[in-house]
Amino acid sequence: MKTRKNLPLIVKYLIVAAVYALFLLAGNLLIKNKVIGLYYTKVLMVVAINMILAVSLNIGTGYLGQLPLGSAGFMAVGAYASAIFMRKVPIDPKLIFPVGIILGGLVSGLFGLIIGLPALRLKGDYLAIITLGFAEIIRIVILNIDKALGITLTYGAANLKNIPKTTTFTNAFIWVFIACFLIKAMMNSRHGRAILSIRDNEIAAESCGINLTFYKTMAFVVYAFFTGVGGALYAGYLGILNPSGFGFAKSIDILVIVVLGGMGSMTGSVISSAVLTIVPELLRAFSDYRMIVYSLLLIIVMIFRPTGLMGTKEFNPRGIMDFFMGRKKRKEER
Amino acid sequence: MLKVDNINVYYDNIHAIKNLSFEVMDGEIVTLIGANGAGKSTTLKTISGLLRTKTGGIQFMGEELKSTAPHKIVAKGLVQVPEGRRMFQNLTVEENLEMGAFTMPPNEIPDLKDDIFRRFPRLSERRKQVAGTLSGGEQQMLAMGRALMSRPKLLMLDEPSMGLAPLLVDQVFGIIAEMHSSGVTILLVEQNASMALAVADRGYVLETGKIVLSGSGKELRESDQVKKAYLGG
Ligand SMILES: Nc1ncnc2c1ncn2[C@@H]1O[C@H](COP(=O)(O)OP(=O)(O)OP(=O)(O)O)[C@@H](O)[C@H]1O
Numbered sequence: 001m002k003t004r005k006n007l008p009l010i011v012k013y014l015i016v017a018a019v020y021a022l023f024l025l026a027g028n029l030l031i032k033n034k035v036i037g038l039y040y041t042k043v044l045m046v047v048a049i050n051m052i053l054a055v056s057l058n059i060g061t062g063y064l065g066q067l068p069l070g071s072a073g074f075m076a077v078g079a080y081a082s083a084i085f086m087r088k089v090p091i092d093p094k095l096i097f098p099v100g101i102i103l104g105g106l107v108s109g110l111f112g113l114i115i116g117l118p119a120l121r122l123k124g125d126y127l128a129i130i131t132l133g134f135a136e137i138i139r140i141v142i143l144n145i146d147k148a149l150g151i152t153l154t155y156g157a158a159n160l161k162n163i164p165k166t167t168t169f170t171n172a173f174i175w176v177f178i179a180c181f182l183i184k185a186m187m188n189s190r191h192g193r194a195i196l197s198i199r200d201n202e203i204a205a206e207s208c209g210i211n212l213t214f215y216k217t218m219a220f221v222v223y224a225f226f227t228g229v230g231g232a233l234y235a236g237y238l239g240i241l242n243p244s245g246f247g248f249a250k251s252i253d254i255l256v257i258v259v260l261g262g263m264g265s266m267t268g269s270v271i272s273s274a275v276l277t278i279v280p281e282l283l284r285a286f287s288d289y290r291m292i293v294y295s296l297l298l299i300i301v302m303i304f305r306p307t308g309l310m311g312t313k314e315f316n317p318r319g320i321m322d323f324f325m326g327r328k329k330r331k332e333e334r
Numbered sequence: 335m336l337k338v339d340n341i342n343v344y345y346d347n348i349h350a351i352k353n354l355s356f357e358v359m360d361g362e363i364v365t366l367i368g369a370n371g372a373g374k375s376t377t378l379k380t381i382s383g384l385l386r387t388k389t390g391g392i393q394f395m396g397e398e399l400k401s402t403a404p405h406k407i408v409a410k411g412l413v414q415v416p417e418g419r420r421m422f423q424n425l426t427v428e429e430n431l432e433m434g435a436f437t438m439p440p441n442e443i444p445d446l447k448d449d450i451f452r453r454f455p456r457l458s459e460r461r462k463q464v465a466g467t468l469s470g471g472e473q474q475m476l477a478m479g480r481a482l483m484s485r486p487k488l489l490m491l492d493e494p495s496m497g498l499a500p501l502l503v504d505q506v507f508g509i510i511a512e513m514h515s516s517g518v519t520i521l522l523v524e525q526n527a528s529m530a531l532a533v534a535d536r537g538y539v540l541e542t543g544k545i546v547l548s549g550s551g552k553e554l555r556e557s558d559q560v561k562k563a564y565l566g567g
Pocket residue numbers: 345348350368369370371372373374375376377417525
């Protein structure tokens with residue numbers, strides 16, 4: 001790695017950001033000119049939201065080697081926190097939406113801290129059960145809190161309505177970028193190496209002086225934060241929330257995306273979010289058989305690629321550049 | 335340097351360590367020998383902060399460690415090489431060493447690494463190889479090298495010769511002697527009593543969680559009790 005001339009990091013980041021900005025611009029043009037209709041614009045928003053949810057869950061499953069089953073819970077926390085704020089605040093919702101999104105992430109991250117700190121201290125696979133229970137409790141609390149406390153906050157089963165529909169193609173995909181960028185930066189830092197080393201061997205990590213509880217909790221809170229961000233975007237996309245939308249099935253949907261993409265590969269999570277969101281839409285022609293075809297596709301992929309589409313590999317633009325410039329592929333180091 | 339003072343350690347209701355006290359002085363090699371299940375690993379884990387004692391205390395360079403977190407104990411220079419050579423299987427030899435220096439300032443890592451590669455030419459040859467594919471002996475070297483990356487003041491080794499061929503056992507003990515001569519104090523846990531007592535300044539014999547005998551390496555090697563139970567004759 002060190003022998004190859006590298007572009008300065010900041011230049012690399014600027015190039016990536018510029019390419020991404022072009023992608024956003026192109027998308028916007030296509031939407032403006034009705035090449036991409038309203039329906040598919042909405043599908044793309046869901047793609048973006050699923051990407052955020054999947055790259056966050058991938059921190060927990062792929063990088064941390066745990067199995068959090070509570071994405072729906074953190075999503076619900078982020079969605080409701082942001083939606084309640086957006087409904088109340090007397091400022092142009094388009095302007096204030098970033099604040100609503102970050103608020104959703106922060107509240108969800110706080111819940112992540114409260115759940116993660118005790119759960120991750122335990123050795124073994126308690127996290128799956130604890131997060132599963134957490135998500136159910138959150139759903140039931142949202143359903144009943146108004147009645148129980150005699151307030152009007154979530155409106156329970158009666159739907160939280162009139163949430164400003166502020167999620168757009170552009171802001172959803174900007175948040176995809178922010179999530180991927182920050183998670184990547186974290187994983188490339190010394191903190192990221194500590195997180196990965198815990199997955200690799202807890203005892204060795206501990207003997208190297210790595211604070212297991214701290215790093216596990218840190219990864220878990222980042223997972224909760226971005227899942228909350230995804231929830232906030234989801235609220236701004238739907239405009240109406242009902243607790244029944246945040247059941248166990250929602251958590252499983254996201255887990256399936258991550259597993260199909262390859263646990264530990266952010267690229268895999270991103271690709272798989274797009275595939276698993278768009279394919280069911282394309283299968284609408286099959287109407288009743290849609291879910292059967294979808295499930296069959298999943299099974300087939302998992303039989304032929306049990307580690308997911310990408311395994312733990314990442315997309316590397318250099319690989320493509322090398323290919324086109326006829327450079328020899330770097331020898332695999334691992 | 336290290337003073338273990340009347341500790342009692344339990345696994346739920348199993349009383350694994352009973353009123354155990356011993357000391358390691360600056361610059362010594364001290365060995366803890368005993369049969370399977372005597373409580374050797376339990377003792378080291380308690381010193382590392384992975385298990386807690388119900389009574390007494392553990393002082394390292396005058397500081398009480400009884401309730402200090404494991405990662406802080408490592409940062410103080412008290413480092414354990416755990417039983418069974420725990421590697422980061424998916425990382426290369428070099429990356430494993432870098433993880434060993436997690437508590438060190440990043441700018442010192444290159445020098446530390448060079449130092450380890452000088453001591454272990456074998457690791458140097460294999461610096462780009464993933465740890466999971468190393469032989470048992472190489473893994474033990476890597477485990478010791480990784481521990482040395484944090485410049486420990488006291489290194490605790492848990493059965494470094496376990497599962498190694500005689501030639502490699504000699505090599506590992508050679509490395510231990512060399513680490514010691516470079517100024518590292520060593521607490522060595524072994525089942526290979528003859529080798530351990532040969533390199534050690536002092537030793538303790540552990541049986542079912544209690545110290546039953548102690549003395550200089552030479553004294554213990556010549557004691558009838560040790561000869562009968564641990565040296566096969
Ligand atoms: N996690 C655990 N839970 C319950 N009992 C344990 C646990 N770990 C160890 N023990 C028991 O504590 C006693 C001491 O074990 P320890 O591992 O310290 O022995 P040891 O001297 O290191 O043995 P060996 O030479 O086989 O490594 C044994 O009786 C063992 O069965």
